[in-house]
Amino acid sequence: MRMNRSSHSNELAAHAGSLLLAHPSLLDPNFRRSVILLTAYGESEGSIGVVVNRPIGKTLGEYDPELSTSLLADVPLFIGGPVARDQLILVAWKLSAEAGVFKLYFGIDHLKAQQILQDDPEFQLRGYLGHAGWSEGQLDAEIEQKSWVVSGCLPVLDGKPEEIDWHELICHERPELRLLADAPDDPSLN
Template sequence: MDRMRINRSHLDNTEPSPHAGALLLAHPSLLDPNFRRSVILLTAYGESEGAMGVVVNRPLGHTLGEYDADWVDSPLSTVPLFAGGPVAQDQLILVAWKWSAEAGTFQLYFGIDGEKVQQLLAKDPEFQIRGFLGHAGWSAGQLDVELEQKSWVLSACLPILNTTPEKIDWHELLCHERPDLRLLADAPDDPSLN
């Protein structure tokens, strides 16, 4: 996928629907270790095609230059790496995005190469660049079933993506989107510690 652009001014305040550019917040009851307390940026969604995304709140504490010697001398050597999901964890996916509050748009480039990233940054240094090892994927209809089962909370809080990686906080986003879930979100991992 190359580029996606969403104009938020055309969206109303009704219940959000899944689409490329939406955020999926794991429901507090979702215990699968691959997704527990995760924030996923949906990068593709289609009722008949399935969905794909990357986990944006699991930084690995490494950069492209530390991950692969081929990137050491690259202008992208300091791009942070994330655990993107349980599928193809040995695959590096480069992603660029930009949220523009003034224009009400979100631009997303997914699965692009280093040359394309450098071209984007040369034109507009406001793009956020991230590297992901692996991704999350759902077959046709699977994500819809999981949404019906309340495994995920949809969010359109895209400005959070313009912050530093450490600031993408599942708890904060979930409680902002669904204050009624705060008690469940505050529960410790081990209930005996409560």
């Protein structure tokens, strides 16, 4: 797990394997209060990731009857982002905090996913419908505009999928944002 710091601030720099936390002021419904695992990052090629805190309450076995009797039947399914929501993306990862290593497989097929689980049951496997994507320089511009907070809190990915809590992460990473993070969705209800 790398903890890159950008050269002009004390904040982490984005890289594949980091988490993007939506800033509390980001109101786009596709990303409001989202936590994104950045799976590919490139200043000149663009970036891609999946929203890891939007479970849909289904498993792969419920989504695809062909997988209902496989090792993948109980793998949780998420809304991965606004792009290509009709596309299923399988993602596997394993964090070894002691060794400082984060292994990530993105966009694998169901046979490779089953093989990974057979070879090493310590891997976490998730299914995502869609993904989030940024064109060349777009993500860097959004980070510069404070739409995203970059986090290195990868250990949260090893817990239960429904326990990835945007509020807890944003307040841990940037305690000064707690007041904004605590604001109700509808200020008239305050």
